[in-house]
Amino acid sequence: MWSRRQFPALAALAVMFVLPRVSAARAADPREFVRDVGDQLVNVINGPGGFAEKRAQLQRIVDRAVDVDGIARFCLGRFWRLATPQQQQDYVALFHQVLLNSIAGHLGEYKGVHYVLGRTTPHDDLTWVSTTISRPNNPDADVEWVISMTGGGPKIEDLVVEGVSLRLTQRSDYASYLQHNGNSVQALIDAMRRILANQKQG
Amino acid sequence: MPRPNPLLSLLVPLACLMALTGCAPRPPASDKDAVADYKQTNDPLEPTNRVMYKINNGLDAVTLKPAAEAYRYAVPEAARESIHNALLNLAYPTVFFNDVAEGKPRRAGDTFMRFIINSTLGVGGLFDVAKHWGYVNHDADFGLTLALYGVPEGPYLYVPILGPSDPRDLAGYGVDVVDWPFTWIGNGTTVYALEWSYYAMVAIDTRERVLDSLDQVQKTALDPYATIRSLYRQHRQSQLEAIRNDQRATVPAWFPAPTTQSE
Numbered sequence: 001m002w003s004r005r006q007f008p009a010l011a012a013l014a015v016m017f018v019l020p021r022v023s024a025a026r027a028a029d030p031r032e033f034v035r036d037v038g039d040q041l042v043n044v045i046n047g048p049g050g051f052a053e054k055r056a057q058l059q060r061i062v063d064r065a066v067d068v069d070g071i072a073r074f075c076l077g078r079f080w081r082l083a084t085p086q087q088q089q090d091y092v093a094l095f096h097q098v099l100l101n102s103i104a105g106h107l108g109e110y111k112g113v114h115y116v117l118g119r120t121t122p123h124d125d126l127t128w129v130s131t132t133i134s135r136p137n138n139p140d141a142d143v144e145w146v147i148s149m150t151g152g153g154p155k156i157e158d159l160v161v162e163g164v165s166l167r168l169t170q171r172s173d174y175a176s177y178l179q180h181n182g183n184s185v186q187a188l189i190d191a192m193r194r195i196l197a198n199q200k201q202g
Numbered sequence: 203m204p205r206p207n208p209l210l211s212l213l214v215p216l217a218c219l220m221a222l223t224g225c226a227p228r229p230p231a232s233d234k235d236a237v238a239d240y241k242q243t244n245d246p247l248e249p250t251n252r253v254m255y256k257i258n259n260g261l262d263a264v265t266l267k268p269a270a271e272a273y274r275y276a277v278p279e280a281a282r283e284s285i286h287n288a289l290l291n292l293a294y295p296t297v298f299f300n301d302v303a304e305g306k307p308r309r310a311g312d313t314f315m316r317f318i319i320n321s322t323l324g325v326g327g328l329f330d331v332a333k334h335w336g337y338v339n340h341d342a343d344f345g346l347t348l349a350l351y352g353v354p355e356g357p358y359l360y361v362p363i364l365g366p367s368d369p370r371d372l373a374g375y376g377v378d379v380v381d382w383p384f385t386w387i388g389n390g391t392t393v394y395a396l397e398w399s400y401y402a403m404v405a406i407d408t409r410e411r412v413l414d415s416l417d418q419v420q421k422t423a424l425d426p427y428a429t430i431r432s433l434y435r436q437h438r439q440s441q442l443e444a445i446r447n448d449q450r451a452t453v454p455a456w457f458p459a460p461t462t463q464s465e
Contacts, residue, residue, distance in 0.1 A: 078235050098422075101422075102418075102422060105418070105422075109414070137279055137283075162437070162440065163436055163437060163439065163440020163441070163443065163444075164433055164436045164437060164440065165436060168432065168436065169429060169432045169433060169436065172243075172428055172429065172431070172432035173423050173424055173425050173428055173429045173432070174424065175239060175243075175428070176243075176424075176425040176427070176428030176429075176431075177424040177425045177428070179236075179239065180425065188424070191424050192424070195421075195422060195424065198421075199421075199422070
């Protein structure tokens with residue numbers, strides 16, 4: 001029998017050797033990719049551990065599965081070209097935190113969540129994988145996962161929740177802020193910093 | 203002469219007020235990107251809308267929001283769900299009217315069955331029994347019906363009390379007040395009080411359901427006004443798509459299936 005001490009080490013080994021292979025096999029198919037990421041997310045949400053621990057687990061999943069840099073560029077729209085290289089770098093770094101915070105902020109609400117995979121539809125060079133998300137005491141929600149298969153394997157480009165695209169919403173938020181602040185990317189970066197700082201306090 | 207609806211009598215002076223206040227300046231034609239943004243945003247009344255948004259937020263903070271919070275605190279979740287069901291059920295005559303106007307017989311059938319089943323077995327709409335029999339809830343209102351007829355949404359409007367809208371949806375709302383049969387039932391203080399309670403209950407129920415997400419938007423968005431504008435438009439668009447894509451055939455299940463059956 002394995003002792004209690006050995007077990008975590010063995011489990012870690014198993015994860016290191018077995019999981020990457022499973023993921024690689026699944027990665028070719030957007031649907032399997034969504035199932036893979038979905039299962040990981042559900043495990044984190046419903047699993048044990050405190051908030052900080054879960055947030056760290058989430059970060060690993062997001063870094064691996066989400067095209068955060070691409071989404072950040074999309075959300076800045078035409079202002080990406082107007083930003084200096086330093087501003088681009090600052091902005092993308094902040095965007096990573098904004099995204100992670102907004103996902104982590106909802107962790108508690110999704111306790112007991114499970115999902116069902118629906119159909120897969122191609123949209124230009126992206127693939128939409130639909131899921132129905134159920135959680136206790138809430139109506140089911142339709143969530144479309146927008147997956148890009150180009151450039152280094154499958155990546156999540158957007159989530160469309162009940163017809164609302166998260167990246168489009170974010171983009172219009174930033175666009176409007178820029179429009180009312182002299183099209184200054186620096187002003188946007190400062191505002192993002194302020195909001196992140198407020199969240200930390202709150 | 204029918205008695206004017208309480209909400210409509212509030213809205214008309216507001217519409218006049220909005221017409222009197224300012225417009226957003228159109229950017230110069232030389233700045234192509236800015237012009238494209240301006241067109242895409244389609245919010246020429248933005249300065250006025252923002253004032254309305256502020257007024258509404260101020261009012262909301264001292265009226266509807268605390269009411270919704272108190273409602274959440276005092277009434278258990280299951281009871282709130284039942285109240286929500288009952289309020290939905292009361293609106294089904296209007297939904298049915300719009301399903302028919304949209305030329306969607308299967309949706310009209312769903313609404314009809316939901317109204318009958320939930321009003322009886324669901325005890326006055328408190329319990330959504332019909333859902334388990336395959337008649338699921340869907341949205342329909344005259345704003346969406348007009349959209350299906352090809353009426354453009356027009357510029358964005360932020361209307362106090364009602365919130366985000368546009369001329370098409372605002373007109374649709376007016377029509378739905380008129381096509382709601384309970385608007386025309388009886389007269390006198392009791393009916394009047396019931397009608398007002400219905401509108402108040404719908405407002406509190408709706409507000410309670412968006413307490414968390416609206417809080418989130420106001421806390422994390424750089425420009426909550428613009429975020430809500432985008433959310434409203436995307437939401438309406440997706441409701442519209444849902445109606446358009448509902449191409450279920452009208453033949454009953456027992457009828458011999460035609461050779462080319464669409465999904």
